[in-house]
Amino acid sequence: MHLVADVLDEELLDKTGNRAGRVDGIVLEVRDGKPPRITHVEVSPITLLARLNRRLAERYARWDRRLGKGRGVPFRIPWGQLEQTGKAWRFDTDAEDTPIRALEDWLRVKIVERIPGG
Amino acid sequence: METRELHVEQLLGKKVRDTDGRVVGRLEEFHVEVVDGEHVVTEFLIGPAAALARVGIFLTQLPFFGYIPMPKKEYCVSWTLMDLTNPDRPTVRARRNELRRADE
Amino acid sequence: MKKIFQIALGIVTSVGGFLEIGSITTAAQAGASFGYQLVWSIVLGTVCIAFLVEMSGRFAAVSKHTIPDAMRERFGINFYVVPLFILLGVSLLVLGAELGGVAAALEMATEIALPVWAIPVALLSWGLLWRASFSVIENGVSILGLVTIAFAVGAVRLHPDYGALLHGVVPTLPRRDASHYWFVAVSVLGASISPYLYYFYSSGAIEEKWDETYLAANRMIAAIGMSFGGFLSVAVLVLAAILFHPHNIDVDKYQQLPDLLTPILGRAGFWLVIASLGIACLGATLEISLALAYLIAQGLGWNWGEDLEPRDDARFSLTYTLIVVAAMLFVLIGLDPLKLTEISMALTAASLPVGVFPFLILMNDKKYLQTHTNGYLGNAVVLVISLISAVLAIVSIPLEIVGS
Numbered sequence: 173m174h175l176v177a178d179v180l181d182e183e184l185l186d187k188t189g190n191r192a193g194r195v196d197g198i199v200l201e202v203r204d205g206k207p208p209r210i211t212h213v214e215v216s217p218i219t220l221l222a223r224l225n226r227r228l229a230e231r232y233a234r235w236d237r238r239l240g241k242g243r244g245v246p247f248r249i250p251w252g253q254l255e256q257t258g259k260a261w262r263f264d265t266d267a268e269d270t271p272i273r274a275l276e277d278w279l280r281v282k283i284v285e286r287i288p289g290g
Numbered sequence: 291m292e293t294r295e296l297h298v299e300q301l302l303g304k305k306v307r308d309t310d311g312r313v314v315g316r317l318e319e320f321h322v323e324v325v326d327g328e329h330v331v332t333e334f335l336i337g338p339a340a341a342l343a344r345v346g347i348f349l350t351q352l353p354f355f356g357y358i359p360m361p362k363k364e365y366c367v368s369w370t371l372m373d374l375t376n377p378d379r380p381t382v383r384a385r386r387n388e389l390r391r392a393d394e
Numbered sequence: 395m396k397k398i399f400q401i402a403l404g405i406v407t408s409v410g411g412f413l414e415i416g417s418i419t420t421a422a423q424a425g426a427s428f429g430y431q432l433v434w435s436i437v438l439g440t441v442c443i444a445f446l447v448e449m450s451g452r453f454a455a456v457s458k459h460t461i462p463d464a465m466r467e468r469f470g471i472n473f474y475v476v477p478l479f480i481l482l483g484v485s486l487l488v489l490g491a492e493l494g495g496v497a498a499a500l501e502m503a504t505e506i507a508l509p510v511w512a513i514p515v516a517l518l519s520w521g522l523l524w525r526a527s528f529s530v531i532e533n534g535v536s537i538l539g540l541v542t543i544a545f546a547v548g549a550v551r552l553h554p555d556y557g558a559l560l561h562g563v564v565p566t567l568p569r570r571d572a573s574h575y576w577f578v579a580v581s582v583l584g585a586s587i588s589p590y591l592y593y594f595y596s597s598g599a600i601e602e603k604w605d606e607t608y609l610a611a612n613r614m615i616a617a618i619g620m621s622f623g624g625f626l627s628v629a630v631l632v633l634a635a636i637l638f639h640p641h642n643i644d645v646d647k648y649q650q651l652p653d654l655l656t657p658i659l660g661r662a663g664f665w666l667v668i669a670s671l672g673i674a675c676l677g678a679t680l681e682i683s684l685a686l687a688y689l690i691a692q693g694l695g696w697n698w699g700e701d702l703e704p705r706d707d708a709r710f711s712l713t714y715t716l717i718v719v720a721a722m723l724f725v726l727i728g729l730d731p732l733k734l735t736e737i738s739m740a741l742t743a744a745s746l747p748v749g750v751f752p753f754l755i756l757m758n759d760k761k762y763l764q765t766h767t768n769g770y771l772g773n774a775v776v777l778v779i780s781l782i783s784a785v786l787a788i789v790s791i792p793l794e795i796v797g798s
Contacts, residue, residue, distance in 0.1 A: 175298050175320035175331070177761075181467045183695050194466065194695035198298035200331060207330035207369040208296065210322065220694075223299050223471050251329060259458060276697070280708040289525055289704070302470070 175210075183260040184215060184249075186267035193272050195261065196220040197246065213254065213261075215272050216246035239274070247271045296377055304378070306336050306367075308386045314365055317380060321366075334372050335392060336382075337364030363392040401611045407532055408447075408619025410539030413626050414678035415495035416488065416585030416739045418671065419732055421627045422654060423645045424578050425634030427571070430555075433562030433628060435579040439586025440624030442779040445772050446592040446750070448616035449757050454599035455608045457762035461596045462692040464756050473752070474693055480748045482686060485590050487738035489682045489717065490724030493519070494731025495675030498648045499668045509728050516722035519679045523714055528601045528700035531684070535677040542626055542674055544666040548658045549629035552636045559632065573793035580790050581736055583783040584743030586627070593749070594685035597692070601699060609766070630654065648732045679721075687714040740794070744787035746780040 173179070179195055186192040197214035218236065222229035237244025247270055253263045267273045298320060306314045319335035367389060373381045382389065424432035454460060459467070466474045496519075497511035522531060568575035604612070633654040634645065643650070651671060655663030684700060690713050691698035697707040704711035724734060754776060757768045 173322040173329075175322055176302060176470075177319065180299060180302070181470055183463070183467070191695055191697045196299070196471075200296040200298060202294045202296055202374060207325065207332055208374075210329045210331070211295075219297075219299065220471055224475065276708050279712055280705050284704050284708045284711060287524075287704075289521075303472075 178256075179213070179261070184213075184272075185257070185260045185262045186270075186272075187262075187264055188266055189262075190267060192263070192267035192270075197223075199248065210251045212248040212250055214246040214248055217275075218244075219246045243271060243274075296374060301374070301377060301380065304380055306334075306380045306382055308382050308384060308389075310385060312386055314367075314382055314386050314389065318364060330369075332369055334367045334369070335364045336367055336389075365389040366392050397607075397611055401614055403533060404611065404615035405619040405622070406540065407536035408615060409622040409626070410536035410542070411674075411677050411681065412620070412623025413539070413542045413545075413630075413670065413674045414585075415491050415498075415671065415675050415731060415735050416581075416588070416678075416742075417623075417627045418630055418651065418674070419645065419648070419735050420578065420581040420585045420739055421630040422634040422638075422651065423736075424582055425631035425636075426638035426643055426645045427578060428568075428575060429635045429639045430558050430562035430631070431566060431569075432575070432579055432582060433559060433631060434565040435582040436586065436624055436627045436631060437563050438565075438779055439583045439783075440620055440627070442583075442776060442783075443587045443591065444616050444620035444624075445776050446587065446753075447595050447620060448613055449753070449768065449772060449776075450592040450596040451599050451604070451612035451616065452609060452766055453757060453763065454596040455604040455606055455612060456764060456766045458600065458605075459596075459762060460600050460688065460692050461593050461753060461756065462689045464762060465752055466693045468756060468759070469752060471693075477748050477752060478689060478693060480745050481589055481593075481689060484738065484741050484745050485682055485686055486717070486720055487724070487734060488588070488590070488742065489679060489686075489721035490729065491731050491735040491738050492675045492678040492682060493718075493721050494725045494729070494734060495648075496672050496679065497725050498731050499672030499675065502649065502652065503665075503668050503672075508731075509726055512722050512725035515676075515679075515725070516718050519676065519683065520715060520718045522680060523683060523700075523718070524704055524711065526700075528598070531680050531700065532598060535673065535680060538673045539670075539677050541666065542670045544655060544659075544663075544670060545626055545633060546629040548655045548663065549632040551658050552633065554632045554636060559628075573790060573797050576786055576790040577740065577794040580743045580783060580787040581739040582627075583779075584739035584741070584746075584787065586624070587746060587780065587783065588742060589746070589749040590682045590685040592753075593689060594681050597685070597688045601701065606766075646732065648730075679718075683714045683717050683721075686717050687711075740787050740791050743783040744791065745784070746787075747784050750776060750780040 175198055180198055182195050184192045184194060193215040195213045196216055197219035198210060199212040199214060200208040201211045202208050218229050218233045221232055233244045249263050253265065254261050268277070301317050304317050306317055308314050315336040317334060318337040320331045321333035321335065322329050323332045325332070367382055371383045373383055421436060424435065450461060453464070457464065465477070493512070493515055494508070496515045497508045500506070500511045500515070501508040637654065637657060638645065652664045652667040655667050659666065687710055688698060691707070691710045696709045698710045699707060725731070754768070754773060756762060758773065760767060
C-alpha cells in the first residue's frame with residue numbers, strides 16, 4: 173500500500189455509508205529503532221488549509237475554537253477504525269456524532285431549514 | 291521509548307538532502323507494510339522523476355511522444371536511512387549515488 | 395429497450411442543451427462578419443467537445459469517480475485548487491452571461507428593462523435547483539431546448555450554398571480584419587468546448603449509476619448528440635451569413651438576434667428566437683451552477699447530489715445558491731450580456747488546457763480506467779485542439795481589446 177496514492181485525499185464513508193469528507197492528513201508516530209507507525213488520519217479544514225497556507229489554517233482554527241469544547245483542532249480517526257471498501261475508506265462511527273458534519277449541521281439548522289422548501 | 295508525531299501531508303513534496311547536503315529529490319510517496327500487526331512505513335520514495343512520471347504516462351500515449359526520454363525512476367530509501375528529526379529538512383543518511391532506484 | 399430509450403433521451407438532451415448564449419451569439423457573429431469562412435471553428439470545437447464528453451462518461455462509468463473527485467484524489471489539494479479557482483472564475487462570468495441571456499429574452503418579450511429581470515431569473519433558477527430532481531433539470535429543460543431546432547429549419551429554408559458551406563470547413567487565413575477574425579474563431583471554440591459541460595457530464599453519469607454496460611451508449615450519445623448540437627450552431631452561422639453578412643451588419647447587440655428568423659418565419663420567428671434564447675440560457679444556468687457546486691463539493695468530500703433534499707446536503711445546496719447570487723450581480727449592475735459572453739467565451743478558450751491537461755492524465759491512468767484508457771487519437775485530438783484554442787486566445791484577446 174502507498175500512503176499518497178491509496179490513502180491521502182481518498183473519500184471517507186461513515187458507518188451509515190454517507191460521505192464523510194476526505195483524508196486530509198495522515199499522522200505517523202516516529203519511534204526509536206522501529207519504522208514509523210500510522211496512527212490516525214485527520215479530517216478537517218484545518219489540516220487541509222495547512223497544506224496550502226499555515227497562517228490561513230491557524231486563522232480558521234481560531235475561529236473554529238469558539239464553536240465549543242474540543243473544537244479548533246483537527247478531528248482524528250484512529251487508523252485501526254478504517255477499512256478500505258472499493259474506492260473509499262470506511263470508518264466505524266456515525267459522522268453525525270463527529271465534528272466532520274459540524275458545519276453541515278450548523279448550516280442546515282441556521283439557514284437551510286429556514287428557507288421555504290428546505 | 292520516545293515518540294514523536296509526523297504529518298504525511300506536510301512531508302509530502304519536501305526536498306530531501308543526502309549526507310553531503312546535495313538534493314536527492316522531493317519526497318513523493320510512502321510505502322506501507324504490515325509488520326507485527328501494525329501498518330508501518332518501510333520505504334520512502336524520493337523522486338527527481340516521481341511526479342513527472344505520472345505526467346509522463348499520458349505523454350507516452352501520444353503519437354511520437356513515446357520517443358522522448360523520460361527521467362529515471364525515483365529513489366527508494368529504507369526507513370532505517372531516513373532522518374526525519376527536522377521535518378522541514380528531511381535528510382538521508384547516505385550519499386545520493388549509494389541509493390537504490392525503484393524497480394532495480 | 396430501456397437502453398434504447400436512454401440513448402435517445404441522452405441524444406435529445408445533448409442536442410437540446412448544446413446551444414446557449416455563447417454558441418448562439420458567437421456563431422451569429424462569425425456568420426455576420428465572415429460569412430461561411432469560420433465554419434471550421436464550430437466543427438473543430440464540436441469534435442473536441444464530443445471527444446471530451448465521451449471520455450467523461452467513460453471515466454465515470456468505468457471508475458465510478460467523477461472528474462473533480464479523481465482530480466483531488468490523484469493530484470492532491472495543492473494542485474486541485476489551481477483548476478478549481480480558474481474554472482470557478484471563468485465559469486462565473488459564463489454563468490453571468492447565461493443569466494443575462496434569459497433576462498435579455500424576457501426583455502425582448504416584455505419590453506421591461508433587462509436588469510429588472512435579474513432577480514426574478516435568479517430566483518427561478520435557484521428555485522428549480524432547490525426543488526427539482528436531477529432528471530427534471532437534465533431532461534426537462536433540455537427537451538424544451540429542442541425549440542432551438544427552429545434555427546436549422548430557418549437555415550434550410552434559405553437554401554444556403556452548400557458548396558461554399560463545405561469550403562468553410564477547411565480552416566483558411568483571414569482575408570480582412572485579421573485580429574477580429576481570430577478573436578471570433580476563439581470565442582466560437584470557447585463556446586463549444588465548455589469545461590463545465592464535460593465536468594458536469596461525469597457527475598450526471600454517477601447520479602444515474604452508469605457502469606461499463608453503458609460504454610457503447612455513451613459513445614453514441616456523445617457522437618450523435620454533439621454532432622447535432624454542432625449542426626445547430628452551423629445553422630445559426632448560416633442564417634447570419636445569409637441575412638447579415640451581405641449587408642455588412644455585425645452582431646453587436648442581442649436585440650439583433652430575432653432578426654435571424656423574423657425574415658423567414660415572421661412573428662413566429664421572433665418568438666422562436668426568444669424561446670430558444672430563454673430556454674437554452676436557463677438550461678445552461680442550471681447546468682453551470684450545478685457543475686460548479688459539484689466541483690467544490692466533490693473536491694472536499696461533502697455530501698452532494700441533486701436528488702438529495704437541500705437539508706441533506708446543506709453545504710452543497712448553499713454553494714449553488716451563492717453561485718447563482720454571484721452571477722446575478724453581473725446582470726443586476728447592468729453589464730451587457732453580449733459583451734460578457736464575448737469576454738467569457740474567449741477566456742474559456744484561453745483556460746482550456748487548465749481543465750483538459752489533468753483530465754487527459756486521468757484518462758490515461760489504468761488505476762481508474764483499467765483497459766478503457768484513451769487511445770492515441772483521442773489524446774491527440776483533444777490536446778491539439780485545446781492547445782491551439784488557448785494559444786489563439788492568448789494572442790487574440792489583447793489584439794481585440796486594442797482594436798476595439
